[in-house]
Amino acid sequence: MLKATLKSLMTHKLRLAMTALSIVLGVSFVAGTYVLSDTLNATFTNLFTDVYAGVDVNIRGAQEFESFEFDERPTLPESLLEEVRAVDGVLDAEGSVEGSAAFVDKDGEAIIPQGPPTIGFSWSGTGEEPTNPVKLREGGPPTSPTDVVMDANTAEEFDFEVGDQVGVIVEGPVREFTVSGIVGFGDADNLAGATLAVFELETAQELFDKVGVLDTIDVIAEDGVTQGELQDRIVAAIGTEYDVSTGTQITNETTDQIQEGLGFFSIALLVFAAIALFVGSFIIANTFSIIVAQRTRELALLRAIGASRRQVMSSILIEATITGLVASAIGVGVGILVAIGLQNLLAAFDVDLPTGSLVIGPKAIVIPMVVGTLVTVIASISPARRATKVPPVAAMREGFTVPVTAGRRRLIAGTIALILGIAVLLLGLFGGGDDAASLVGLGAFLIFIGVAAMAPVIAGPLARGIGSPFARYLKIPGRLARDNSVRNPKRTSSTAAALMIGVALVGFITIFASSIKASQTELIEGTTNFDLIVQGQGFEGFPAAVEDAANEIPEIGAAAGFRSGPSRIEGQTVGIQGVDVGAAAEVLNFDMVAGSLAAAEDDGLLVSEPEAEAQGWTVGDTIEMHFQASPPREEEIKGIYERNPLAGNYIMALPDFQDAYTEQNIQLLLIQTSDGLSPSVARAAVEAGLEGFPSVEIEDQEEFLESSAAAVDQLLGLVTALLGLALIIAFIGIVNTLALSIFERTREIGLLRAIGMSRGQVRRMIRWEAVIVAILGAVLGLVIGAFFGWAMIMALADEGISVLEIPYLTLISYVIIAGIAGVGAAVFPARRASKVDVLRAVTVE
Amino acid sequence: MTTGQTATPEHFAASASGLQKTFGEGPAAVQALRGVDIDFRAGEFTAIMGPSGSGKSTLMHCLAGLDKPSAGKVFIDGIDLTSLKDKALTELRRDNVGFVFQAFNLLPSMSAEDNIMLPLSIAGRKPEDAWFDRVIDTIGLRDRLSHRPSELSGGQQQRVAAARALMSRPAIVFADEPTGNLDSNSSTEVLGFLKASVKDMGQTIVMVTHDPKAASYADRVVFLADGHIVDQMEAPTPDGILERMKHLEV
Numbered sequence A: 001m002l003k004a005t006l007k008s009l010m011t012h013k014l015r016l017a018m019t020a021l022s023i024v025l026g027v028s029f030v031a032g033t034y035v036l037s038d039t040l041n042a043t044f045t046n047l048f049t050d051v052y053a054g055v056d057v058n059i060r061g062a063q064e065f066e067s068f069e070f071d072e073r074p075t076l077p078e079s080l081l082e083e084v085r086a087v088d089g090v091l092d093a094e095g096s097v098e099g100s101a102a103f104v105d106k107d108g109e110a111i112i113p114q115g116p117p118t119i120g121f122s123w124s125g126t127g128e129e130p131t132n133p134v135k136l137r138e139g140g141p142p143t144s145p146t147d148v149v150m151d152a153n154t155a156e157e158f159d160f161e162v163g164d165q166v167g168v169i170v171e172g173p174v175r176e177f178t179v180s181g182i183v184g185f186g187d188a189d190n191l192a193g194a195t196l197a198v199f200e201l202e203t204a205q206e207l208f209d210k211v212g213v214l215d216t217i218d219v220i221a222e223d224g225v226t227q228g229e230l231q232d233r234i235v236a237a238i239g240t241e242y243d244v245s246t247g248t249q250i251t252n253e254t255t256d257q258i259q260e261g262l263g264f265f266s267i268a269l270l271v272f273a274a275i276a277l278f279v280g281s282f283i284i285a286n287t288f289s290i291i292v293a294q295r296t297r298e299l300a301l302l303r304a305i306g307a308s309r310r311q312v313m314s315s316i317l318i319e320a321t322i323t324g325l326v327a328s329a330i331g332v333g334v335g336i337l338v339a340i341g342l343q344n345l346l347a348a349f350d351v352d353l354p355t356g357s358l359v360i361g362p363k364a365i366v367i368p369m370v371v372g373t374l375v376t377v378i379a380s381i382s383p384a385r386r387a388t389k390v391p392p393v394a395a396m397r398e399g400f401t402v403p404v405t406a407g408r409r410r411l412i413a414g415t416i417a418l419i420l421g422i423a424v425l426l427l428g429l430f431g432g433g434d435d436a437a438s439l440v441g442l443g444a445f446l447i448f449i450g451v452a453a454m455a456p457v458i459a460g461p462l463a464r465g466i467g468s469p470f471a472r473y474l475k476i477p478g479r480l481a482r483d484n485s486v487r488n489p490k491r492t493s494s495t496a497a498a499l500m501i502g503v504a505l506v507g508f509i510t511i512f513a514s515s516i517k518a519s520q521t522e523l524i525e526g527t528t529n530f531d532l533i534v535q536g537q538g539f540e541g542f543p544a545a546v547e548d549a550a551n552e553i554p555e556i557g558a559a560a561g562f563r564s565g566p567s568r569i570e571g572q573t574v575g576i577q578g579v580d581v582g583a584a585a586e587v588l589n590f591d592m593v594a595g596s597l598a599a600a601e602d603d604g605l606l607v608s609e610p611e612a613e614a615q616g617w618t619v620g621d622t623i624e625m626h627f628q629a630s631p632p633r634e635e636e637i638k639g640i641y642e643r644n645p646l647a648g649n650y651i652m653a654l655p656d657f658q659d660a661y662t663e664q665n666i667q668l669l670l671i672q673t674s675d676g677l678s679p680s681v682a683r684a685a686v687e688a689g690l691e692g693f694p695s696v697e698i699e700d701q702e703e704f705l706e707s708s709a710a711a712v713d714q715l716l717g718l719v720t721a722l723l724g725l726a727l728i729i730a731f732i733g734i735v736n737t738l739a740l741s742i743f744e745r746t747r748e749i750g751l752l753r754a755i756g757m758s759r760g761q762v763r764r765m766i767r768w769e770a771v772i773v774a775i776l777g778a779v780l781g782l783v784i785g786a787f788f789g790w791a792m793i794m795a796l797a798d799e800g801i802s803v804l805e806i807p808y809l810t811l812i813s814y815v816i817i818a819g820i821a822g823v824g825a826a827v828f829p830a831r832r833a834s835k836v837d838v839l840r841a842v843t844v845e
Numbered sequence B: 001m002t003t004g005q006t007a008t009p010e011h012f013a014a015s016a017s018g019l020q021k022t023f024g025e026g027p028a029a030v031q032a033l034r035g036v037d038i039d040f041r042a043g044e045f046t047a048i049m050g051p052s053g054s055g056k057s058t059l060m061h062c063l064a065g066l067d068k069p070s071a072g073k074v075f076i077d078g079i080d081l082t083s084l085k086d087k088a089l090t091e092l093r094r095d096n097v098g099f100v101f102q103a104f105n106l107l108p109s110m111s112a113e114d115n116i117m118l119p120l121s122i123a124g125r126k127p128e129d130a131w132f133d134r135v136i137d138t139i140g141l142r143d144r145l146s147h148r149p150s151e152l153s154g155g156q157q158q159r160v161a162a163a164r165a166l167m168s169r170p171a172i173v174f175a176d177e178p179t180g181n182l183d184s185n186s187s188t189e190v191l192g193f194l195k196a197s198v199k200d201m202g203q204t205i206v207m208v209t210h211d212p213k214a215a216s217y218a219d220r221v222v223f224l225a226d227g228h229i230v231d232q233m234e235a236p237t238p239d240g241i242l243e244r245m246k247h248l249e250v
């Protein structure tokens, strides 16, 4: 029996190759993701192990709570340094401070990477080998108040050399420095894309407004004193008020954070890989069904000569296992190439990642192998079961076909899966909770399964409908294409279902993205009142000095700078905005539900209505707020406002915010220009007034909406590109199904050729069939995608995404693109069909 | 036109001269036709008989433009097939030739009527109503036109196939064992129809058969053996054919 299976595999190499291709692609994505994340993990771990190699103990201010987005700590008094140095076993201890500092390039433009921060800090120690994680490449450490050391990447990219003048933006306007040295971050040119500016300690303290204090103290142990011993002695000497960690602990902490971040990244990629494999499983199931149908007589013959049902079933499953194993092994190989490709793809979307030699761990081989093989075997179970239903007599009968499983049962099972899927999806969307994302995923999965199961029932009429213009206007090839697509609804529908999944997701993302854009426009236009908006280029915002400078401009009516920071309220970390409430009232349209805005001018808190409702607060309540780097405060609620997207949920009076946070960078500065000024004059005045701050960008409302829309589109592009694999696999499915069914229809095509159908007509017949199947898949997909989009927008109405915008033209263009892709998918099968030997139809086997 | 020939090919619905067909090469080569000269007059019903493997089907395929002869010439309706490219040959089959095969004549997904119309649909032509009615009446399946092939008996299916072959008014119809899979009642149906189409509509038909009774419907029987024409018989009777075959098959 095994021999028969192997023989069947070898005699159908092409078929095997096409089936395998869909698995290879999905598996390679999985393997590629693992290789990429292992590689990045190893790169960062090596980097930080290296970087902290010289530090035995590290002292920082103790954080009240941790936050993924923010990391603010209380500072250390400079006097602590002497206390630490006096501890027995300390060879040396050096303090340093840090902050944000951006370079200005030779054209006067701020150098701000997309995403990574602009890090500034002090050179700790006096020698060439600082305790902080940089290594000198050229020049020397900063030795005067105008010296700065630059990272090698910035130096190379922007053409700076030791001795060059360079502008640096810290708190205030641009200041001039001299490049005294060029450093790497450990062995890397920079820290994962961040720029590094290193100053003398006193200079840095002055720049970052940290005179007399330190952010960290790095301690080096004397020989023979372990990190743990030294840690204990230091804690004994300075008390538990501070965070005292060993070098190993700090390395682990940093690498853990990075791994957590990379974890999200690889989960995101694995989701796309899972989608690709899910689509691939349809192709596999379909191929094996066709194989079983084509081998009916052969299987019957095996049964007639005494093979048991079990043997027939296992022969199919063994074929699937071998196919799965071979394809998965190839997939792992391709995956390594994919890892390189993904790096490039992300780089194309400005997500720069450090490069290192590829790490191929056991996980990257075992998991994709197991997953790929399992998916193949599971997908072939149903066809294998059908194979066991072939009765031995079928060997004797011409044209026997295995009866298709009861339509009613499929319909019921499909409906149940669909309803269940919708319920789970809506529960995930509206129920909230921690596993909302998994519920949504499971719901979508069930919906796809349900529709795919029901598809054979609806595919017939639908394909007939879609095919009718083909039948009417495209003569006999169109007519035959329509008939062929309707003839085997199960096959047509499972081919189309594979495409349906990809199109549904692309359609959903498209609807979601345009709804976000439309909602943004509506909200910004409805709830704001600003003329110009000032933003930083990175995530860190820009110095508060920009707000002061803006307020000096005579053409300005009001300028409100929004700072933000984390706070723990009622045990939950929330974002707090700090703003001059008087100015904020000018640039935003606040609708007060209770209390008044003006009451929070000097102190207190303003809360949004949904948040106040959720917490059960009213005006006059006092709530306890905790901060990362300062003591807890009691704040009184002075007012409750209707939801406003730019205001967020909490606004703290500016004086209070300045007390509670050391970080005062502004994220958004909204400006209202004086009444009666023409926009261009006002804008020119603001641009002139902020000329000293090259790190900020000034946009009017329209430009702001455009650039927000562009950001949404960029994400849409990235997601669509990642879904591209699932779409490609779906089209391979169309190629595969058509090629196999042409094999099945050899005699029919021969007959058509014999009675006068030209090769061209045969090609067109196959082409239109592919187009009908592709359009069917696209239409089904868009219906589901529209449902997903609708459900998502309904669920997010509270988050400010309240406009459901369906971009009909784009969606219709997807159907047209699917049809064109169908033409492409048909090229190879159509060529094969047109070459069918005419005599094959005529000669009786 | 070579002077040695007694009649020009234009006088015949189809004709072949010096027809040879070899399958394969070298020592394994099989000579299926070893020089066949044959003419089919318009409006004549010819049966071709011969032992299995004698080259009957090969002759039909070469005559009908389904296969290329290794040597010799074939004319249909005065057109020299050996000079035609695939496209022209396909069009010739579509417009000038009709076929009835032993099995698998009909597209399973189409109704009987659509199958009958298929050659015209492929050509993008409209049927002439009068001709359509006449053909349908002759096959006598007017009430079955909307049925799928799977809903028709074997004999009915072959009659539908024959109707399809006649629909485009071809110069000649080739039928390769059209009754090979049928019982005697169904055979009679099909043969009766073929005969009627020759008699009433002036159709030219060439039919391969192993059955002397079927051959007796023809105006003439041609005997083939080992790739040669070995005998002919006008106005045949079943007994006469049987007698003749006894001599041939020694």
Ligand SMILES: Nc1ncnc2c1ncn2[C@@H]1O[C@H](COP(=O)(O)OP(=O)(O)OP(=O)(O)O)[C@@H](O)[C@H]1O
Pocket (backbone or CB within 6 Å): B023, B024, B030, B031, B032, B050, B051, B052, B053, B054, B055, B056, B057, B058, B059
């Ligand atoms: N495609 C082919 N390749 C090789 N040999 C072939 C091919 N087709 C036919 N032959 C050989 O040519 C010879 C004539 O075959 P043909 O099918 O014409 O016989 P036939 O008279 O129709 O026989 P039957 O009565 O069994 O149908 C046979 O020896 C056959 O084996």
Ligand SMILES: [Mg+2]
Pocket (backbone or CB within 6 Å): B056, B057, B058
């Ligand atoms: Mg034959």
